[in-house]
Amino acid sequence: MADKNSFIQSWCTIQNNKIDLNGETIFESEPAIGFADFAKAAYRNFGWSYPKFFKMDSLSKLAFIAAELLLKDETSSETENDIALVFSNKSSSMDTDVTFQESIATKENYYPSPAVFVYTLPNICMGEISIRHNLKSENSFFIFEKFNPGFLSNYTDVLLSTNRAEKVLCAWVDFYKETYRANFYLVNSTEGLEHNETTIKTLFNT
Amino acid sequence: MEAVKQELKEKIISVLNLEDVNPEDIKDTDPLFGAGLGLDSIDALELIVMLDKDYGIKLLDPKEGKAIFESIETMAKYISENRTK
Amino acid sequence: MNQGVAITGMGIISAIGNTVEENFTALTNNKVGISTIDNIVTIHSDNIKVGEIKKTNEALVAELALPPGNNFSRTAMLGAIAAKQAVKNAGITDINEYKTGLISSTSVGGMDMTERYYYEYFKNSSILKYVESHDGGDSSQKIADTLGITEIVSTISTACSSAANAIMLGARLIKAGKLDRVIVGGTDALAKFTINGFKTLMILSDTDNTPFDNERKGLNLGEAAAYLVLESEEIVKKEGKKVLAYVSGYGNANDAFHQTASSENGDGAFLAMQKAMKVAGLGVDDIDYINAHGTATPNNDLSEGRAIIRMFGDKVPDFSSTKPFTGHTLAAAAAIEAVYSVLSLQNNVIFPNLNFKTPMSEFDLLPQTSLKHKPIQHVLSNSFGFGGNCSTLIFSKSE
Numbered sequence: 001m002a003d004k005n006s007f008i009q010s011w012c013t014i015q016n017n018k019i020d021l022n023g024e025t026i027f028e029s030e031p032a033i034g035f036a037d038f039a040k041a042a043y044r045n046f047g048w049s050y051p052k053f054f055k056m057d058s059l060s061k062l063a064f065i066a067a068e069l070l071l072k073d074e075t076s077s078e079t080e081n082d083i084a085l086v087f088s089n090k091s092s093s094m095d096t097d098v099t100f101q102e103s104i105a106t107k108e109n110y111y112p113s114p115a116v117f118v119y120t121l122p123n124i125c126m127g128e129i130s131i132r133h134n135l136k137s138e139n140s141f142f143i144f145e146k147f148n149p150g151f152l153s154n155y156t157d158v159l160l161s162t163n164r165a166e167k168v169l170c171a172w173v174d175f176y177k178e179t180y181r182a183n184f185y186l187v188n189s190t191e192g193l194e195h196n197e198t199t200i201k202t203l204f205n206t
Numbered sequence: 207m208e209a210v211k212q213e214l215k216e217k218i219i220s221v222l223n224l225e226d227v228n229p230e231d232i233k234d235t236d237p238l239f240g241a242g243l244g245l246d247s248i249d250a251l252e253l254i255v256m257l258d259k260d261y262g263i264k265l266l267d268p269k270e271g272k273a274i275f276e277s278i279e280t281m282a283k284y285i286s287e288n289r290t291k
Numbered sequence: 292m293n294q295g296v297a298i299t300g301m302g303i304i305s306a307i308g309n310t311v312e313e314n315f316t317a318l319t320n321n322k323v324g325i326s327t328i329d330n331i332v333t334i335h336s337d338n339i340k341v342g343e344i345k346k347t348n349e350a351l352v353a354e355l356a357l358p359p360g361n362n363f364s365r366t367a368m369l370g371a372i373a374a375k376q377a378v379k380n381a382g383i384t385d386i387n388e389y390k391t392g393l394i395s396s397t398s399v400g401g402m403d404m405t406e407r408y409y410y411e412y413f414k415n416s417s418i419l420k421y422v423e424s425h426d427g428g429d430s431s432q433k434i435a436d437t438l439g440i441t442e443i444v445s446t447i448s449t450a451c452s453s454a455a456n457a458i459m460l461g462a463r464l465i466k467a468g469k470l471d472r473v474i475v476g477g478t479d480a481l482a483k484f485t486i487n488g489f490k491t492l493m494i495l496s497d498t499d500n501t502p503f504d505n506e507r508k509g510l511n512l513g514e515a516a517a518y519l520v521l522e523s524e525e526i527v528k529k530e531g532k533k534v535l536a537y538v539s540g541y542g543n544a545n546d547a548f549h550q551t552a553s554s555e556n557g558d559g560a561f562l563a564m565q566k567a568m569k570v571a572g573l574g575v576d577d578i579d580y581i582n583a584h585g586t587a588t589p590n591n592d593l594s595e596g597r598a599i600i601r602m603f604g605d606k607v608p609d610f611s612s613t614k615p616f617t618g619h620t621l622a623a624a625a626a627i628e629a630v631y632s633v634l635s636l637q638n639n640v641i642f643p644n645l646n647f648k649t650p651m652s653e654f655d656l657l658p659q660t661s662l663k664h665k666p667i668q669h670v671l672s673n674s675f676g677f678g679g680n681c682s683t684l685i686f687s688k689s690e
Binding site for chain 3: 090092100101104107110112113117118121122124125126127128131136137138140144145151154158
Binding site: 053054055114115 | 222223224225226244248249251252255258259
């Protein structure tokens, strides 16, 4: 149905305190350390300079790292970049929701935190990435029981073939109580691995 | 008031997740918003919560915050005059 | 212009009515649904006003005839009621006669139950069932099960633009031939979680919300659910269906500015409107009414106002926000406002922007403050969510 062919130009997996880019491990930490420390170590390792990173919740930090690795040579802050974002997960923003809920749990210690509340929506991580990479493109966040490459690849192909975006960054990015998984991949219509459900499943071992 | 200022610098760094900043880096009269530490509107709201939680001061109009949060100096003065904790 | 995708049914439950007819009567008689909160016990009850549906959860359970052991959250119940209405309104008797899917949206999900029972879960096993219904996806699945839908079911969670994105996705799925028809919309119930969250961002008003007014103080939260039935041209012709209106344009863009505030010049809003107009093949002269996002926060109305001026120049059409009637219903907002846009087209009427007194000092925009009758061909509806997610829908008259 799509007029254009589509291709996966790069992909990234972050899980168990390990970052794999295009199939190669490029950074890892002790599996025992918590996500916050792992994320900080990764940030420092890659020499990034973006102080807002430390204000983000875990879901946004996870998404940020993956997007940073896949988009760093793709985008410039001077131009508007036409990369659509199609993200998904199972837990929505539940990890941060719980943190926020705890700040209003007892009458004696009732101090809802605005900085935490801001992250109680799953699509905020796409907002953070859009701010960072100057993307005013289309973005949507889907909730599925599990990673749904069939749905994502269909949706992505439609976006590309109808010229709604030049490239599409697709993701499964889930974080809940220190268990997390990020599978990101960048799709274009010029070259790379064939973009279809089978390829995606193979790249991410699902 | 010196104790309050030191306390504020430490609190701001931890409450606002300012990773690479040390209390010594924040001068009493440096602007906190805009240039200076580059805090934003959500940070301002967090500071309002902090005023309530740690000092018992309830700020109802966010616009008042602008003058109070100008610098550590202005914050410390306001807290010393209005704290109930 | 291109015709768009046919809307053949709609259903709604909100603070101003339990059916489409009730909502329309309220909108045309200045019957407002903003009040103090009754169903939730909160320390803020004296300081906030909300658009609450005055039905207890027990009443909703009875209305849906749910079995005693059910674990429907309030969000799921409101959604099921509205979705059933929409399907009935579309004259559908066998939901699986054609390939039919559901794209729902929510931001609260089952949070209303979770916040009630979270600390009791370990002590009381009879309420553990609500753990399962917390997820956003659960409310969609419950609605799909209630309707008997077996095809694509998906949940969109992009804050206040969610339902617009659901409608947009539904329209695309029909156009791409992936589905013959699709139920699209959103649902959100009031919860302490959102009340406290918005309060701490200091964007709630303790009085009735006043969109586009210079003295506006913030929004009133609301709860609601609404769904549209979209059907392919083929089915419409084959079944001789009555088309209520068409989804003729849609656009989504990111503001890329801040997690919860909108950019000064409304970049995301402008881009979304521009894209929607392009999809619809319409020019600025063609829009007869804008149902604005108009939440009455200092930030949104300024940003949206600027974006509207950038888009329409000196030809800004009549516009109003209907949030003084219903409150801001978050993920359901774009869906209830879609229903209002269709009512506007069917009845050639513009609903008033209530509570307006003083024009904003930054520009010369005056909302339509009284009910206005005039021929309406095309309505543009804006919904802008946290995370910079900006969406615009355009609805066009069915002749």
